[in-house]
Amino acid sequence: xxxxxxxxxxxxxxxxxxxxxxxxxxxxxxxxxxxxxxxxxxxxxxxxxxxxxxxxxxxxxxxxxxxxxxxxxxxxxxxxxxxxxxxxxxxxxxxxxxxxxxxxxxxxxxxxxxxxxxxxxxxxxxxxxxxxxxxxxxxxxxxxxxxxx
Amino acid sequence: xxxxxxxxxxxxxxxxxxxxxxxxxxxxxxxxxxxxxxxxxxxxxxxxxxxxxxxxxxxxxxxxxxxxxxxxxxxxxxxxxxxxxxxxxxxxxxxxxxxxxxxxxxxxxxxxxxxxxxxxxxxxxxxxxxxxxxxxxxxxxxxxxxxxxxxxxxxxxxxxxxxxxxxxxxxxxxxxxxxxxxxxxxxxxxxxxxxxxxxxxxxxxxxxxxxxxxxxxxxxxxxxxxxxxxxxxxxxxxxxxxxxxxxxxxxxxxxxxxxxxxxxxxxxxxxxxxxxxxxxxxxxxxxxxxxxxxxxxxxxxxxxxxxxxxxxxxxxxxxxxxxxxxxxxxxxxxxxxxxxxxxxxxxxxxxxxxxxxxxxxxxxxxxxxxxxxxxxxxxxxxxxxxxxxxxxxxxxxxxxxxxxxxxxxxxxxxxxxxxxxxxxxxxxxxxxxxxxxxx
Numbered sequence: 269x270x271x272x273x274x275x276x277x278x279x280x281x282x283x284x285x286x287x288x289x290x291x292x293x294x295x296x297x298x299x300x301x302x303x304x305x306x307x308x309x310x311x312x313x314x315x316x317x318x319x320x321x322x323x324x325x326x327x328x329x330x331x332x333x334x335x336x337x338x339x340x341x342x343x344x345x346x347x348x349x350x351x352x353x354x355x356x357x358x359x360x361x362x363x364x365x366x367x368x369x370x371x372x373x374x375x376x377x378x379x380x381x382x383x384x385x386x387x388x389x390x391x392x393x394x395x396x397x398x399x400x401x402x403x404x405x406x407x408x409x410x411x412x413x414x415x416x417x
Numbered sequence: 418x419x420x421x422x423x424x425x426x427x428x429x430x431x432x433x434x435x436x437x438x439x440x441x442x443x444x445x446x447x448x449x450x451x452x453x454x455x456x457x458x459x460x461x462x463x464x465x466x467x468x469x470x471x472x473x474x475x476x477x478x479x480x481x482x483x484x485x486x487x488x489x490x491x492x493x494x495x496x497x498x499x500x501x502x503x504x505x506x507x508x509x510x511x512x513x514x515x516x517x518x519x520x521x522x523x524x525x526x527x528x529x530x531x532x533x534x535x536x537x538x539x540x541x542x543x544x545x546x547x548x549x550x551x552x553x554x555x556x557x558x559x560x561x562x563x564x565x566x567x568x569x570x571x572x573x574x575x576x577x578x579x580x581x582x583x584x585x586x587x588x589x590x591x592x593x594x595x596x597x598x599x600x601x602x603x604x605x606x607x608x609x610x611x612x613x614x615x616x617x618x619x620x621x622x623x624x625x626x627x628x629x630x631x632x633x634x635x636x637x638x639x640x641x642x643x644x645x646x647x648x649x650x651x652x653x654x655x656x657x658x659x660x661x662x663x664x665x666x667x668x669x670x671x672x673x674x675x676x677x678x679x680x681x682x683x684x685x686x687x688x689x690x691x692x693x694x695x696x697x698x699x700x701x702x703x704x705x706x707x708x709x710x711x712x713x714x715x716x717x718x719x720x721x722x723x724x725x726x727x728x729x730x731x732x733x734x735x736x737x738x739x740x741x742x743x744x745x746x747x748x749x750x751x752x753x754x755x756x757x758x759x760x761x762x763x764x765x766x767x768x769x770x771x772x773x774x775x776x777x778x779x780x781x782x783x784x785x786x787x788x789x790x791x792x793x794x795x796x797x798x799x800x801x802x803x804x805x806x807x808x809x810x811x812x813x814x815x816x817x818x819x820x821x822x823x824x825x826x827x828x829x830x831x832x833x834x835x836x837x838x839x840x841x842x843x844x845x846x847x848x849x850x851x852x853x854x855x856x
Binding site for chain 2: 273274275278279281282285286289290292293296297299300301303304305307308309311315316319323324325326327328329330332333334335336337338339340341342343372374375376377378379380381382400401404405406407409410411412413414
């Protein structure tokens with residue numbers, strides 16, 4: 269360690285610098301909170317209830333949402349659009365609900381999703397939550413390759 | 418061991434080791450489900466296995482940190498702990514809460530976000546435990562000698578408790594939820610936990626190498642400075658795709674790319690101190706774990722973190738097995754190994770068992786580390802392939818998974834080796850073994 273850096277100088281740099289960066293961070297986060305309220309603030313009571321269903325059953329411990337969670341099952345942030353909910357909302361809603369109801373598939377070699385015995389209302393709330401997440405601007409994530417495999 | 422109250426650390430270390438074993442066993446079950454998805458009964462779905470695996474990890478690391486603190490604080494402050502009785506009570510509260518949480522998970526008592534699945538009353542219990550701990554340690558620090566190591570350590574531990582409070586904030590707005598969830602998760606493991614890790618390593622370096630405290634403390638400031646200067650704004654690398662503004666792609670990329678620096682500094686630090694130090698300390702195993710810790714943390718947290726931290730790359734890799742690869746090696750190198758280094762250093766003294774069986778301990782080092790490295794390599798290949806199939810070729814998630822079986826088998830193999838290493842490690846510390854006379 270360089271001789272000209274004294275311990276008290278190192279201490280001052282550490283405490284001062286950390287405080288400096290934390291203040292900048294808090295400022296940027298405050299700005300982002302405003303942005304987040306515009307981007308994701310329009311959440312209906314039903315979608316908010318759907319978020320609680322998502323949390324109550326720890327869906328994130330298999331699925332990802334905007335890439336966060338576990339990687340045992342598909343990403344669901346834009347699942348509403350993947351099911352064509354923007355074109356045929358009722359069809360997508362029914363398809364999502366019956367998919368969840370029909371689990372587990374018990375197909376050998378395929379990742380299994382448990383049966384959560386959700387009520388019809390809870391299923392609707394969960395779908396409303398997915399509609400909500402599909403409206404959020406995620407900077408075009410996830411990537412949408414043109415060539416389907 | 419100079420101070421009687423250091424003995425409470427033993428309880429914490431043994432408790433941490435039992436949870437460590439639970440963590441890796443549930444890890445095996447999770448790895449098994451990746452290759453045999455219908456192989457376990459319905460009451461053990463992947464979600465429950467994962468939450469036990471991750472929660473047991475976090476709790477044993479924290480329990481280890483608590484134990485390390487109780488062990489080193491009296492020596493640093495040159496005074497007995499404020500209250501060893503409070504420390505024991507705190508242990509049992511924490512251990513029982515952890516046990517209750519795990520058993521509860523098996524019966525469906527969970528609710529929350531990733532890593533924060535604990536029911537509300539368990540979360541409140543964690544806060545009570547943290548307050549007991551901080552009170553005890555802060556009172557000890559106040560009445561004793563204030564060294565840089567003890568100051569940084571206690572600062573880090575206060576930070577852990579403070580940022581945990583964001584676990585209670587869970588708004589309906591999913592963007593805000595995610596933003597502040599990272600205040601617990603990122604500001605812990607890429608922030609204040611690094612303070613704890615660096616100060617434990619600094620303590621071990623003084624004890625094991627005999628290098629002058631003045632030199633070690635200057636290094637410590639530089640390391641923790643680099644950790645926070647890069648790590649705080651480095652939080653931005655979690656704010657790329659969760660509904661936050663686009664400028665985080667620049668801030669996150671620049672600062673998180675620099676997060677490798679404190680880990681590089683720790684490698685230079687531990688090796689320079691070992692090279693310069695004149696002391697021939699008999700506990701070679703503890704030195705091996707300390708050096709290994711800085712090296713594997715550099716690769717796991719530093720290099721494997723850098724691999725996918727730049728926004729244009731992360732756009733493709735985000736939420737794939739690349740993240741899992743990085744997570745495994747980083748947690749192992751930085752936080753498991755620093756605990757295991759301290760356990761290896763302190764347990765023989767706590768058990769009055771010097772000299773002790775170092776050979777078995779060093780074998781466990783190489784076996785466990787090889788297991789985790791192999792697991793990480795397998796997950797890295799799986800992640801690269803998954804990224805290409807899914808994010809470039811446009812395969813669906815399930816179609817991509819079908820191509821990854823070989824890598825998941827290799828990962829499971831790495832997991833078995835890791836568990837073997839963990840069992841050997843526990844054996845080397847707790848069993849009397851064939852004691853070897855060391856001068």
